[in-house]
Amino acid sequence: MWELIRINKRNSVLLLMLMAVCLLGLGAVIGMAIRGPDGGMLGLMIATGIWVVLTLISFSSGDQILLLASNATAVTHDVHPQLFNVVEEMAIASGLPMPKVYIINDPAPNAFATGRSPKSASVAVTAGLLAKLNRDELQGVIGHEMSHILHRDILFVTLAGIMLGSVALLSQVFLRGMMYGGGSRRRYSSGGGKGGGAAAILLLIAIVVAILAPIMTQLLYFALSRRREYLADAGSVRLTRYPEGLASALEKIANDHAPQLASANKVTAPMFIVNPFKKMGQWNLSDLTSTHPPISERIRILRNMSQGASLKDYSDSFVSVTKSRTVMPASALTKEDIALRQASAEAKNEQKEKQLRQVGDIMRKVNGFVFLTCACGMTLKIPPNYAAATVECPRCHTEHNVNKT
Amino acid sequence: MGIGMIALIVLLVIAAGLLLVILYVIGTYNVFVGLRNQVDNAWSQIDVQLKRRHDLIPNLVETAKGYMKHERGTFEAITNARAQAMGAKTVADAAKAEGALGEALSKFMLVVENYPDLKANQNFLAVQEELSSTENKIAFSRQAYNDQAMFFNNRIQMFPSNIVAGIFSFTKRDFFEVSAAAEREAPKVSF
Secondary structure, eight states, X not given: OHHHHHHHHHHHHHHHHHHHHHHHHHHHXXXXXXXXXXXXXXXXXXXXXXXHHHHHHHHHHHHHXXXXXXXXXXXXXXXXXXXXXXXXXXXXXXXOOOOEEEEEOOSSOOEEEXXXXXXXXXXXXXXXXXXXXXXXXXXXXXXXXXXXXXXTHHHHHHHHHHHHHHHHHHHHHHXXXXXXXXXXXXXXXXXXXXXXXXXXXXXXXXXXXXXXXXXXXXXXXXXXXXXXXXXXXXXXXXXXXXXXXHHHHHHHHHTOOSOOOTTOOTTTGGGBSSOSOTTTTSXXXXXXXXXXXXXXXXXXXXXXXXXXXXXXXXXXXXXXXXXXXXXXXXXXXXXXOOOXXXXXXXXXXXXXXXXXXXXHXXXXXXXXXXXXXXXXXXXXXXXXXXXXXXXXXXXXXXXXXXXXX | OOHHHHHHHHHHHHHHHHHHHHHHHHHHHHHHHHHHHHHHHHHHHHHHXXXXXXXXXXXXXXXXXXXXXXXXXXXXXXXXXXXXHHHOOSHHHHHHHHHHHHHHHHXXXXXXXXXXXXXXXXXXXXXXXHHHHHHHHHHXXXXXXXXXXXXXXXXXXXXXXXXXXXXXXXXXXXOOOOSSTGGGGOSOOOO
């Protein structure tokens, strides 16, 4: 486990450096294409400037921006005790401090974790997820998110996403500029430079680099983020000791017919436990541009685990299901004897309707509804814009005071 | 090149080697201290959760009493087990008493199945969620302690960090063994 974190940290730094090289190289080439060979330095400086500013922003408040962009609301223990308790359980199991808990008001079941470090991490789940999963399944999903925090994936995803964004931005601006005003710039640069031929070649190189750089960074990003999903699945099993919980959660999420998550976009997509864009190849195999491994494969690996819950057991199952090399660094696979556990009794008798009603209530609480319990057992849900001072119970006609706080 | 020069180089190499060894010892010592604190922290987390279980029980009994008038024996079993667990002096006694308390609670939850009115009570459901989560947290904190202890013990036994552990007498920690084989399947209390 600790080996894994160390290797993951090193890989993150390596990947971020590679992406930075892509970004800076792109800047230099664009600069040279526009201003001749002397422009390379200027382009490099501008690209560095963009990178530094974006990195500083994402370091200081990247998680807040992402949570805001996803319409997530911070919740306390009172709003959804079970979610809060499950997060606390997983925090204890992983030995990490308790993260902040957020709920996204969206029927599509999904979840993500973000933050700079384990100390300032946040976990966000959608209302749809809470409505559809039982306790064991929720535990599997939260275990997956907690493993992202434990493996230090959260900072990496934020930084890499920002880097990807800036490379894409830079190449877009350059290519657009070439399309509309390319002719005049070329004349200007060839007047100041050595000759028309050399400038034209430089320009051609710049265009090719500008097209390739975003694709390159994206492929780098995808390759690693897919691997991290497997690792987080393995980590989740190690924490919960119950692979079936996560497997059946993934199955429910995959077979869900709710419309896709409204607030997700290309940059935030890799953070979620499953790809929020349904059309982008959820079930087809070996898609290079997919940020997530196929769900069907993740489920098969989890269901194939029968020996134990250690990382090594997951890795063995991975090898036998995918017939490929393990995704885990060999040094992380120390032999551990960790037994699997049985399903909790609560998970066996699920109550669908009750769960759906509870989630409706959660969203009402988040949106400022006041809940009153009448002596006859009726619960009155009073909307925030209710004007009168008292309300009558529809069943037993008792008058209740509505005290708004 | 004179003999003095060679002697100087040899001296420098030895000094550099010594410096490296000292730096390694300092680094490893700090790692051990950090790990030991983590293990202690995980251990105290178990106590926190056990205490939380003790705190929740009066609440549970209070909520359920009105509905279960004919189950005095069950309530007494829980209250007694709680009192014993809270009064336990030695670690072995505490482990035994906590086990008995867990069993009493499981039995209580089985009896609850016969009282549909109680099972529909919002307050009871809230206490039940807290209690079942606390049972999970107890199991997970034991699991986390064992994980931390195993990593700590591995570092103490492995070469070359075992030498540093020996010098500063860092000793291995015992694992938290659950006595009954059935209880190894932990987080599992029938609610």
